[in-house]
Amino acid sequence: MPADPDQVYALLADAGQWPQIFTPTVHAEVTEVPDADQQLIHLWALANGEVRDWTSRRTLDPAARRITFRQVVSSPPVASMGGEWLIEAAPDGGSSVTLLHDFAAVDDDQEAAEWIEQAVERNSTAELEALSRAVTAGPDGEPLRFAFSDSVDAEGPAEAVFEFLARAELWPERLPHVGRLDLTEQGDVQRMEMATLAPDGSEHTTVSLRVLRPEQHTLVYKQTVLPGALASHTGRWTVEPHGAGVRITSWHGVTLDVDGVARLLGADTALADARARVRHNLGANSTATLRLAKEFAEQHAERQGAAWTR
Template structure:
């Protein structure tokens, strides 16, 4: 028999940060992939300043990527965010909920997450287990939100974003194909030692990559989710396992028409770990040096990959002429 029940939950957390800061983190869902562990990518489809529709991809267990649509209503005056998930056919998903942030002084607040979920379609024997898994998720979200919000005074120092780009006199399809086939990079890109890719769902890649592009020549291992959008000429990625001084790393490869060719851009966003300065090789390193080290390291990898993508595309074009 199937169970068709609606279960409600409410969980709270005290956070040592101003209420406005915490509300801002909740309201700006597009930044969640960099600040919170499970979101991989968030796209804002519609937004009128109050009501918005989002498509969100997240990861469970380090290997299972989910995607769903959410409608939200933002209330900055009361510091509440109402949400409703559209994809209610999936068993156990949150159908509706509300985030509420209540100030308690200038530098502390209480955050409450209320949710209702429909366990429709689940066998009765599996309902208890699914409910346990469901009840664990809000607690994890609150814990991660607390960890990020309580670093609010240092976030500007820990966050950095940058991009590298090249112009290619060739078709975007050839460049995109090079960037998409990351499993072939060990034979094509010198700083990539190994790449193991699983693509159970077309366009959703889980990639384990070993690279040696650090300024001091170390080999580092990473695991990333890559969302490939060929029709939009974009590949969005988030690292699930980050090396060294990096706490979180997201980015996007995009191809933009540029005259007779295409401009290929690699944009990256990084959050450094709290002890980043101590993890950077060399004497007397501080956070400024850590930022420079990471920018040099990732920029070198991006630039080499971009130049090789250009070379392969332009070489192929010359052979066809």
């Protein structure tokens, strides 16, 4: 990979960046840090087209540039799984990255073992390719990844805001920039196909996987079918106490697709201009959603009187 080994290790060590970098990863939460070199991580990821979640324990060794992992709560048909990342300096410069796995299927079922092997092979190949892209800069060394957020404050309960954000099947009625939305749910995971009207008048269809965390008043998502100028797009909605009410924030993580930018915006389009346009379009729609979520929560508070503050 065309990057310094320490840079590659730092990306792998920061699990919060995985959904932005790795195609299969939908969401990653560090749930516990028992020691300086130990982490417990709850992961949601695609495996053979299905969203599975599990908890892994990671051991970080920055001096050796080695990260070992072992699932402590697996998702059937996986009975156990572990492995390691090893990053070494390549002889010709850059980095050499090795990803190893070991696993067992529930009841040693052969068909399940084959399913797991296919999922591991597919995801590992995708992750290594994505990692290489993530450490590769754009033309003239310009960054392809960037992040931003927008917030509004609301005098209403967090539960009402979260309901507005989670009930996406009602968005075509509630949000003027949503033309069509198909939603399916399984547990805390939603799949959402949405036709969106951008501020510049263009319309595009995206598919997102969303993980609902109602106990945290947080909803995270990852687009799996993206607008043409983006290589990846992740985000989250958070609702936090603020003053007498709440602060609602929309966060975005974006990676530009250089070829897509040239194809859609023109070969002479500077990456800085592409970033500004993407930021404007995504931010405008998010801000519209934030304002309507605020209005929904405040109307709810008016109906409930002052009871929601007690």
